[in-house]
Ligand SMILES: Nc1nc2c(ncn2[C@@H]2O[C@H](COP(=O)(O)OP(=O)(O)OP(=O)(O)O)[C@@H](O)[C@H]2O)c(=O)[nH]1
């Protein structure tokens with residue numbers, strides 16, 4: 001019998017790193033890349049189901065695309081209660097956006113310090129390889145030291161955008177199965 | 188009876204205890220499906236762990252939430268009840284609100300209790316909520332937050348009796 005899980009996936013990172021582009025490319029199955037920059041001024045929620053391989057289960061991803069501009073930080077935090085999973089995005093051509101990742105992650109994790117939140121670190125804009133300043137190695141190291149899984153993508157080229165979402169949906173599904181086993185063992 | 192309870196063999200002790208518990212609950216539990224109550228709504232449904240498991244009288248079966256908060260479930264009684272006490276067996280619930288409605292098919296609910304339940308480690312939470320005396324046709328449980336992504340509710344026992352109009 002199929003089960004549908006609900007997963008609140010919060011996307012954070014500095015302004016202009018491409019969070020909305022990633023969310024929209026994933027949500028539209030690669031049919032929509034917003035070429036012109038529209039600053040997100042709060043949180044935009046997009047919903048998309050993901051099927052879990054080798055099961056009949058699916059995970060409904062509630063994607064919370066959050067503004068990166070600091071002036072919205074108090075506002076967006078109000079939407080971050082009970083995050084299920086998190087994607088921290090940086091722009092691989094921007095050193096600043098890379099060093100902000102820790103701050104973003106801490107803000108999410110401080111919402112619920114005792115709960116395990118599966119997370120992904122995502123390097124975007126890898127199509128701009130001439131201007132790239134953050135190496136895959138540096139990305140992987142940061143991910144590892146913060147218990148995140150590392151991914152790279154280009155929202156513009158629609159390359160590898162789905163992978164972090166699929167990874168997190170699967171992790172969330174695994175967590176659910178573990179918890180149900182625990183519930184079962186309590187009586 | 189006592190002599191049998193004191194018998195060391197588990198096979199004797201267990202059935203007697205079960206019988207006692209069963210007897211105690213069925214006298215007063217108006218939320219049991221066997222007493223005519225049913226689940227009118229639930230915000231999560233894994234068909235392997237459906238919300239009906241909360242009112243089947245068994246602690247072994249449970250309703251599992253399937254992600255995100257808040258989570259809600261509405262238990263509709265067979266008729267208007269006077270309820271005095273709610274007992275909940277659960278795991279990982281943090282903030283819980285109880286609401287009652289005096290109407291059939293109503294969307295108007297009054298909050299009758301709010302509580303924060305302590306976290307337990309590898310055993311069920313047992314929460315006893317005294318209500319004084321409240322009239323209710325439906326009881327809504329709102330799980331506002333949890334100690335983890337998912338919570339389970341094994342049993343909801345509502346003590347009360349039918350209101351005779
Ligand atoms: N070259 C390139 N440009 C991209 C890519 N992804 C996004 N962009 C561009 O980067 C700019 C910012 O993208 P957004 O998705 O709006 O950025 P954001 O992170 O949502 O920004 P805020 O909403 O302000 O936090 C836009 O002009 C996008 O077209 C990419 O993979 N490659």
Ligand SMILES: [Mg+2]
Pocket residue numbers: 019020021038039040065066067068
């Ligand atoms: Mg945006």
